[in-house]
Amino acid sequence: MQQQVQDIKLYIDGEFVEAESQATFENISPFTNEKINMVASGNKADIEKAAKAAKKAFKGEWGNLKLDERLAYVYKIADLIDEHIEEIAPLESFDTGLPISQTRKMVARAANNFRFYANMVKSHLYGEAYQVDDEFINYTVHKPVGIAGLITPWNAPFMLETWKIAPALATGNTVILKPAEWSPLTANRLAEIIDKAGLPDGVFNVVHGFGETAGASLVAQPDVELISFTGETTTGSEIMKNGADALKRFSMELGGKSPIIVFDDADFDRALDACTWGIFSFNGERCTANSRLYLHESIADEFIEKLKQRVDNIKVGDPLEDNTQVGPLIHQKHYNNVKKYLGIAEEEGCTLYSGHISEDLSRGNYVAPTIILNANNDKRVVQEEIFGPVIAAMTFKDEAEVIELANDVRYGLAGYVWTKDIQRGHRVAQAIDAGMLWVNSQNVRDLRTPFGGSKHSGIGREGGYYAFEFYTEQQIIHVAIKDHHIPQFGK
DSSP states (O other), rough: OOOOOOOEEEEEETTEETTTTTEEEEETTTTTTTTEEEEOOOHHHHHHHHHHHHHHHHTTTTTSSOHHHHHHHHHHHHHHHTHHHHHHHHHHHHHHOHHHHHHHHHHHHHHHHHHHHHHHHHHHHHOEEEEETEEEEEEEEEEEEEEEEEOOOSSSSSHHHHHHHHHHHHHTOOOEEEEOTOOOOOHHHHHHHHHHOOOTTTTTEEEOOOOOIHHHHHHTTTOOOOOOOOHEEEHHHHHHHHTTTTEEEEEOOOOOOOOOETTTTTHHHHHHHHHHHHGGGGGOOOOOOOOOEEEETHHHHHHHHHHHHHHHHOOOOTTTTOSSSSSOOOOOHHHHHHHHHHHHHHHHOOOOEOOOOOOTTSSOOOOOEEEEOOTTSSSHHHHSSOOSSSEEEEEEESSHHHHHHHHSSSSSSSEEEEEEEEHHHHHHHHHHSSSSSEEEEOOOOOTTSSSSEETEEEEBBSSGGGGGHHHHEEEEEEEEOOOOOOOOOOO
């Protein structure tokens, strides 16, 4: 794996600058655990500087642009991303360990996020009118809220950053992005692209740093009215507590422990394909991963044997090689956490079936694709999010039992149901307590639809016009068109 990168600065008010404190931190390769580069480490002073710039842009040039002028910038960002896909994709793989065959598709989707939201603002960001007899016309307008604070995760960082940045900019807000400290490279590249697009100074800002410094300061900053966070549930809860006194608006996409349910009449081979892809793609580091497998007892033995064969054949390797399917986990701390859960599984009486990792990968944070067998819902490894290439396989007898099992966790992000009985497919999908369900399908995203979870998996929805509820303020204007009755107190 070869890649040359420069040290990274913050991007504030249209300039790449060092942190006010001059502090930096090391960015570490998941493939070798050696230093990639140094990154400027922002804190409260840098957040204050970014907020001042973002507020000035919102009140000034950006806020005064006509809609078509603003959206022209958004379309230009998409075009520039398209021009650099073959450069950004390997950078993402180098930084995160994600296989390049997957990051190429992610980067292409990132460009589409900007186009999609520019189109969506033009076609769907409109008000409503309410006529009251011949006395009133009442109508609504959508207004940008102000400064959007975006705190993004390290799994698929480039794509997930654009999920938030695109609707924030398209609706007229300004942005302060706090990327995950474990994956800074493509956030910096995005800042360079947006700088090249020529947005007014202060519209888009990037403050690298740690959650307890840069992230906490962003949440506490009084002029930042929106906080969109994607990440771990405990962190999301802490962010909401810290922003509660300021009555900030929150969008939270948090953890998951999503079930995949395979009934005895399912298309066996397609369900196997979806199950394997859904847990082992993205190195298993995906919030919607189908990490709990529930198999009807009549097909369980055959399905598990076929799944073992898939695990044996998954290509674990260098993320920059086209044939690699699973790469290293992003950071040694996360690697140690996933390995800890494999130890817990064995302590709890489960057995593990794992794929192969070659000796030449020993320096990287590699966890082989693993099936946890002899598990049940009482085990920690079934209840808690592992966030790696690890799936727990279990059995069920009937529809009622599997619905109860699927709902018996604190999370409620996604779920997958496989059956040829379409009535049962609808019944089971609607009975599962999760924000998103797929029936006879892998995790295919339609950007027009709401994305988000229930229970401890999040608050609010991203995607389509649903994002407008978060990124805009809806205002109602009441206009009298006739002299209606007004009580005359004190006359």
